[in-house]
Amino acid sequence: MGSVGRVTSPISRLRLAAAGVALVLVLGTVGYMVLGLSLLDALYQTVTTVTTVGFRELGDFGAAEQVFTMALIVIGVGLVLYTFTLVVQVVVEGQLREMVGRRRMDRTIENLRDHVVLCGWGRVGRAVADDLVGAGKQVVVVDRDAERLGSLPYPTVVGDATLDATLRAAGIERASSLVAALADDAANLFVTLSGRTLNPQLFIVARARQEDSIDKLARAGADRVVNPQELGAARMASFVVRPHVAEFIDVVMHERSMEFRMQEVEVPPASALAERTLRELDLRQQAGVLVLAVRDASGSFRSNPAPDTVIHAGDVVIAVGTEADLQRLVALATGR
Structure with a gap:
């Protein structure tokens, strides 16, 4: 550790x-x-x-x-x-064993690339880690409480996540994403600022407890700001108003035992999907997936896209299908 x-x-x-x-x-x-x-x-x-x-x-x-x-x-x-x-x-006191284990952990973190640095091991952090690991992501957890991290199966760093040295120990400069899930909005603001400074290409998701913290975190460099209380309230209301829709989306997004998954696939340059219409691609036949939406380079969504919709390089295709179907879609998009 x-x-x-x-x-x-x-x-x-x-x-x-x-x-x-x-x-x-x-x-x-x-x-x-x-x-x-x-x-x-x-x-x-x-x-x-x-x-x-x-x-x-x-x-x-x-x-x-x-x-x-x-x-x-x-x-x-x-x-x-x-x-x-x-x-x-x-x-x-067993600290020699701890030191050996820590060095082994440090070497593990040094070898990681494109991993996710998760700051904060509370209820939100645990839920985030479970979903990330379930999706195949490598996670490094940062928390100041050594006892919390003692039995985790993931690489961990004990320290103050608001300090640059702590984030560097977690491999922030080689990471692809940062999740600031600390309980304090001010601490998440510092983590976001430090992460953006240390790695300008980082994709940052920050937690906000107060409404007025959302804009501040976004200005500090967060790509997405999430208020767990608001999301929880919206989810509860959805179960009352549209229970079957809400449960279906919840199961597709989070239930690992279900056959179908929702996935996003970015279309790279020179992709076999680029500059062709959905009718020409016939992804339902070629890959077995259903295209739910397309997001273009400007960030705009086209939900339930028409067959004449042209897919361009840089677009993000959002589709639903089985794991095998989605893998075929990725193969078509990337050529791998």
């Missing part, structure tokens, strides 16, 4: 103490060499002194050598004992 900003942990103190021991060994060796010992003898004398082994002194020590040795004992022995105490603490 990745972690950011934990400078007072035993692991951090152990690193500093080990660096101090190494520095004492170097200074001790150099000091004995200045006092007339060879490199090997100086290193040997330093090691036996700071480890309190003390087999023997290499040659006759005068006042200068004795004073230097006493100083080395006072500084070096204390530092070695402190380092040994930290080693025991790290092993006993």
Whole structure:
């Protein structure tokens, strides 16, 4: 599990103490060499002194050598004992295993490309992660609460999501999308600003609890702003007014056990679909899908498009069909 900003942990103190021991060994060796010992003898004398082994002194020590040795004992022995105490603490508390696991997690995140960085592991974050993973997306979860993230099967980063260093640890510069699902609108605003700055190509979806936060998040760089309360209210009203329609859309979008799915496919340049009408393409026959809508480059939707509708490069075709049907549509659009 990745972690950011934990400078007072035993692991951090152990690193500093080990660096101090190494520095004492170097200074001790150099000091004995200045006092007339060879490199090997100086290193040997330093090691036996700071480890309190003390087999023997290499040659006759005068006042200068004795004073230097006493100083080395006072500084070096204390530092070695402190380092040994930290080693025991790290092993006993299981933090060595945590450190190894964290490094493994960091390497996993470093190898990710086009993944989704999800900031916030509350009820909204959990629901988002479940749908993303179900759709085949790779997710890195960021939250400041280490206990929340302890048992997750996804790569995680413990830290403040509003900090650039935390987002970088989550691979934000290599990610395709960012979901700011923190409980606080101001925090989501900072996450959105940081994400847009670190990766201008990022697709950002931000959560908003207050109505007046929606425009602010959009101006900060969010491509989509979602108010879960409003969506939940609209969904509840739909079940009252149009229960069968609402349930069908809900099942198609989220129920993994149903045969049919809804999918969007962007038409790339030189695609076999480009500059042809829906009648010519006959996608119901070729791919088995039903085209529900087409979105053009300006963002306008053409729902229930007529057979004479021309598909252009850059359009997004929204269709419904089985998983196999939708894969055939993707193959027709991309040539793969």
